[in-house]
Amino acid sequence: MNEKDIKNISKFLSYVLRHSPETIHLNLDKNGWAIVDELIEKANKNRNEFHKELDFEIISQVVETNDKKRFTFNDDLTKIRANQGHSITVDLELQPQTPPDELYHGTVAKFMDTILKDGIQKMSRQHVHLSKDKETAIKVGNRRGAAIILKINTYQMVKDGYLFYCSENGVWLTDEVPPKYIQRC
């Protein structure tokens, strides 16, 4: 498979496993897992022009080569789920963890007034997403225009009782970041 095919399948998997499983009549359990055989069958039955016919090998290749490790199989490879980024309600069974003293969030200028007034909110997703390095935050922000990087005082947030989680693929998650913990880099 070429890179473009892999990217298209990754986008398709993100869409059905994070946002809209009903588009292909796929069932996710409460922890966000889909049965791989069902995913393959329903993806192929409801195939669109953006991705090739799927089989287990192709999905494995996408899972293994994915730049952000967006997806995980369960131990016996019969189930698959997205590691983070859901807009549908799923319980990823993450335990609170102590984050590094500072984390970063990449955004764009048009959101800054509201962010400085209301803080960083989860918007349509289940959590606010934060990165441990500036480079990743720059990439996240650049998806929407010229990135603006915000440094988050997670040290103080932890002291003040906010909880943080780290996804399987190393993205830091929390419920909100109030303005007083945000500093523009």
Ligand code: HQG
């Ligand atoms: C902004 C990608 C107005 C926020 C990335 C962001 C990430 C506000 C946008 C993951 C706001 C939400 C998540 C407020 C936050 N007022 N705007 N109060 N609070 N915003 O896509 O963090 O490639 O839901 O700054 O790499 O951009 O898909 O979140 O610009 O890890 O795996 O509202 O998605 O991962 O956008 O990205 P998103 P995000 P994948």
